[in-house]
Amino acid sequence: xxxxxxxxxxxxxxxxxxxxxxxxxxxAATYFSLAASQFxxxxxxxxVGEDFTAKHEDVMRSRGIDTTGLVHxxxxxxxxxxxxxxxxxxxAKTKFTDLNVxxxxxxxxPAGYRDSDFxxxxxxxxxxxxxxREQLPNVKLVGGDTMNLWINIKNAELHxxxxxxxxxxxNDSEAKMLAHDNSLPRAARKVxxxxxxxxxxxxxxxGATIFFRDGEFEGTHHPFRAPALPLEEVVDxxxxxxxxxxxxxxxxxxxxxxxxxxxxxxxxxxxVMGSFAVERFGTERLESVTRAEIEKRLAxxxxxxxxx
Amino acid sequence: xxxxxxxxxxxxxxxxxxxxxxxxxxxAATYFSLAASQFxxxxxxxxVGEDFTAKHEDVMRSRGIDTTGLVHxxxxxxxxxxxxxxxxxxxAKTKFTDLNVxxxxxxxxPAGYRDSDFxxxxxxxxxxxxxxREQLPNVKLVGGDTMNLWINIKNAELHxxxxxxxxxxxNDSEAKMLAHDNSLPRAARKVxxxxxxxxxxxxxxxGATIFFRDGEFEGTHHPFRAPALPLEEVVDxxxxxxxxxxxxxxxxxxxxxxxxxxxxxxxxxxxVMGSFAVERFGTERLESVTRAEIEKRLAxxxxxxxxx
Numbered sequence: 001x002x003x004x005x006x007x008x009x010x011x012x013x014x015x016x017x018x019x020x021x022x023x024x025x026x027x028a029a030t031y032f033s034l035a036a037s038q039f040x041x042x043x044x045x046x047x048v049g050e051d052f053t054a055k056h057e058d059v060m061r062s063r064g065i066d067t068t069g070l071v072h073x074x075x076x077x078x079x080x081x082x083x084x085x086x087x088x089x090x091x092a093k094t095k096f097t098d099l100n101v102x103x104x105x106x107x108x109x110p111a112g113y114r115d116s117d118f119x120x121x122x123x124x125x126x127x128x129x130x131x132x133r134e135q136l137p138n139v140k141l142v143g144g145d146t147m148n149l150w151i152n153i154k155n156a157e158l159h160x161x162x163x164x165x166x167x168x169x170x171n172d173s174e175a176k177m178l179a180h181d182n183s184l185p186r187a188a189r190k191v192x193x194x195x196x197x198x199x200x201x202x203x204x205x206x207g208a209t210i211f212f213r214d215g216e217f218e219g220t221h222h223p224f225r226a227p228a229l230p231l232e233e234v235v236d237x238x239x240x241x242x243x244x245x246x247x248x249x250x251x252x253x254x255x256x257x258x259x260x261x262x263x264x265x266x267x268x269x270x271x272v273m274g275s276f277a278v279e280r281f282g283t284e285r286l287e288s289v290t291r292a293e294i295e296k297r298l299a300x301x302x303x304x305x306x307x308x
Numbered sequence: 309x310x311x312x313x314x315x316x317x318x319x320x321x322x323x324x325x326x327x328x329x330x331x332x333x334x335x336a337a338t339y340f341s342l343a344a345s346q347f348x349x350x351x352x353x354x355x356v357g358e359d360f361t362a363k364h365e366d367v368m369r370s371r372g373i374d375t376t377g378l379v380h381x382x383x384x385x386x387x388x389x390x391x392x393x394x395x396x397x398x399x400a401k402t403k404f405t406d407l408n409v410x411x412x413x414x415x416x417x418p419a420g421y422r423d424s425d426f427x428x429x430x431x432x433x434x435x436x437x438x439x440x441r442e443q444l445p446n447v448k449l450v451g452g453d454t455m456n457l458w459i460n461i462k463n464a465e466l467h468x469x470x471x472x473x474x475x476x477x478x479n480d481s482e483a484k485m486l487a488h489d490n491s492l493p494r495a496a497r498k499v500x501x502x503x504x505x506x507x508x509x510x511x512x513x514x515g516a517t518i519f520f521r522d523g524e525f526e527g528t529h530h531p532f533r534a535p536a537l538p539l540e541e542v543v544d545x546x547x548x549x550x551x552x553x554x555x556x557x558x559x560x561x562x563x564x565x566x567x568x569x570x571x572x573x574x575x576x577x578x579x580v581m582g583s584f585a586v587e588r589f590g591t592e593r594l595e596s597v598t599r600a601e602i603e604k605r606l607a608x609x610x611x612x613x614x615x616x
Contacts, residue, residue: 086490182394184513185538205492206514209538222611227533230493230517264615303530305613307572 001140002041002066002115003253005032006107006132007122007242009046009070010078012282013095017086018235024282025056027078028122028145031239034286035246035273036120037063038294040253043113045069045132049077049101059287068110078102082238089234090204109135118253120245123147126154126161133164141258143167143249144196145241151177163195166258169245171202185211188223198263200248200270202241204228210267217260224260226267227305229275229297236281240274243286247273272297309448310349310374310423311561313340314415314440315430315550317354317378318386320590321403325394326543332590333364335386336430336453339547342594343554343581344428345371346602348561351421353377353440357385357409367595376418386410390546397542398512417443426561428553431455434462434469441472449566451475451557452504453549459485471503474566477553479510493519496531506571508556508578510549512536518575525568532568534575535613537583537605544589548582551594555581580605 007029014021033042043066048056052072060067081095107128119136121129121144133142144165150158151174158178162168168191172184178194179187184201188211191199197216202208207227214221248270255262272294279285315337322329341350351374356364360380368375389403415436427444429437429452441450452473458466459482466486470476476499480492486502487495492509496519499507505524510516515535522529556578563570580602587593 089491183397183540183542185540188538189540203514206511207533211538222608223538225515225535225612230496230519230531232491232493232497234491261616268615300530302615304533307576307610307614308569 001117001253001256002043003036003118003120003249004043004045004069004109004113004116004136005029005036005120005122006045006129007032007120007124008078008102009044009048009052010080010102011051012238013079013081014236014238014281015083016236016281017084017089018233019281021281023079025059026080026238026282028239028242030060030283031242031277031286032120032122032246032249033060033065034063034283035243035277036250036253037065038273038289038291039247039250039269042066042250043069043116045107045109045113047071047073047101047105049073049075052077059283063287066112068112069108073101073104076100084237090237092237107132117141117256118249119143120249121145121161121165122242122245126150126158130157130161130164133161140256141166141252143169143245145169145245146174148174148177159194165196167198167200168196169200169202169241169248171204171241175199175201184209185223200267202244205230207271208244208267210263212260217258217263224264224267226271227301228271229301229304231275231278234278237278238282239277243277244270244274247271268298268301269294272301309425309561309564310351311344311426311428311557312351312353312377312417312421312424312444313337313344313428313430314353314437315340315428315432316386316410317352317356317360318388318410319359320546321387321389322544322546322589323391324544324589325392325397326541327589329589331387333367334388334546334590336547336550338368338591339550339585339594340428340430340554340557341368341373342371342591343551343585344558344561345373346555346581346597346599347558347577350374350558351377351424353415353417353421355379355381355409355413357381357383360385367591371595374420376420377416381409381412384408392545398545400545415440425449425564426557427451428557429453429469429473430550430553434458434466438465438469438472441469449474449560451477451553453477453553454482456482456485467502473504475506475508476504477508477510477549477556479512479549483507483509492517493531508575510552513538515579516552516575518571520568525566525571532572532575534579535609536579537609537612539583539586542586545586546590547585551585552578552582555579576606576609577602580609
């Protein structure tokens with residue numbers, strides 16, 4: 001079943017211990033779409049500028065991603081600049097954020113997207129997230145992401161949006177900040193009280209844990225943890241979390257149901273897609289990875305965690 | 309098969325978000341022994357002072373631990389004082405370290421211990437660790453622990469000891485410090501080049517990963533990761549790592565062989581024992597936990613990580 005994703009399509013200028021890149025294709029919606037397209041039909045909603053060429057759009061098109069909802073506006077595409085240092089490779093240091101055309105982004109759902117069963121609200125202003133969610137009232141499942149910026153400056157709006165999100169995907173520090181609690185398991189319970197039926201907390205190199213609200217998903221509230229692959233070389237961490245979300249939501253959409261066992265499998269596919277994303281700069285690895293390589297790595301993740 | 313452990317038997321004075329305790333039974337060898345005694349015969353080598361009573365010794369004896377190697381010296385028992393804060397419950401702030409009788413500790417192997425097949429060198433001066441190791445040249449497997457203090461002030465001696473250790477158990481920061489590398493997987497490979505056939509890196513609330521030297525343990529060098537239990541209430545983190553080591557080494561000794569599958573199971577039992585240790589102050593929970601409770605929690609750890 002098809003999934004709609006709304007979020008940023010951007011250019012990134014990056015520096016990591018492995019090199020530098022200028023204005024390469026990036027953005028949460030881009031990473032999400034490329035990862036999810038391995039599992040299901042993806043429809044993207046985003047805005048780009050005049051510097052966004054057909055070549056850039058073909059990266060998504062060639063993966064079968066529907067770009068009807070990709071609005072081309074006058075001006076420049078959202079441009080993010082950042083650095084990663086060896087001391088803590090997963091910690092991005094933002095150098096600049098040029099919102100450009102993204103500043104006046106008013107997401108609208110193309111008619112052809114309205115029959116979609118799944119929706120992912122990538123990390124954008126929670127007010128826009130809610131507007132999109134309201135335009136697709138009948139979807140089966142809504143996933144969402146957010147960040148410390150919105151937790152700080154749009155906390156009330158974020159709380160409204162969370163009431164309409166089924167599964168929230170955030171990282172350790174965002175969960176602790178959102179819940180005002182330094183214990184992750186306690187923070188998870190408090191975030192689930194805000195609306196979501198399930199919460200995925202991403203731990204970076206330590207993997208990710210999904211917490212379930214009591215009574216949801218066959219009643220068992222036991223959390224489930226997927227590992228991350230111990231990688232000696234993280235070439236570019238950009239988009240790891242969005243690729244995780246793409247693999248996670250894409251697999252759920254491909255199954256069309258939200259059982260505990262589907263969500264567990266989705267956690268592993270999410271980690272697998274995240275592990276590919278960081279192997280090369282930008283979207284390079286996600287553009288080339290094959291389903292066979294994905295299944296092979298899934299077996300590696302199983303070997304990494306299963307007793308038998 | 310029996311395992312000898314050499315390390316500290318101490319008194320701890322603690323403060324955590326859940327309360328305070330004065331001079332309660334502690335020490336690496338104590339936690340290790342109590343955890344390992346659930347799986348195999350344990351023989352302890354340590355020194356205590358005149359303030360160490362029969363009541364304290366009975367905590368070990370009542371678990372069938374052989375205390376022949378527990379030397380009673382004139383003076384006071386090693387006394388550690390520390391605090392844990394809610395911001396980072398796993399990070400101990402040392403208030404004082406009174407070595408007392410531990411200062412002149414010269415570990416000797418009782419005659420009755422010499423037929424032991426397994427040895428664990430808890431976190432003490434690497435020079436003492438090597439002396440003990442040399443006195444038991446025929447053991448099947450040697451496990452060891454160390455800390456940032458020894459990595460800093462006795463680096464050369466530690467390197468000599470590591471050449472005679474089969475499995476080293478340390479935490480993230482110790483591994484990075486020992487290898488001079490901020491990438492855990494790379495640090496792991498470098499530490500394995502120092503001697504150990506396997507390296508267990510403990511990630512605190514994120515679990516632990518065992519890395520295997522190429523060619524060892526059926527040739528597959530793929531790492532294996534055990535989770536930690538997402539606990540809402542960590543009452544007292546003291547001894548979590550030593551309890552992990554006790555469960556890990558104790559299970560291996562109980563199996564008598566070092567196959568990859570035994571080591572994987574041992575990783576889970578280590579995490580299980582660590583999860584019990586932190587539920588109450590000091591050794592309280594380890595004194596009361598039953599094998600049935602351990603097996604029940606092992607099933608929970610499986611549920612937390614296994615797809616099927």
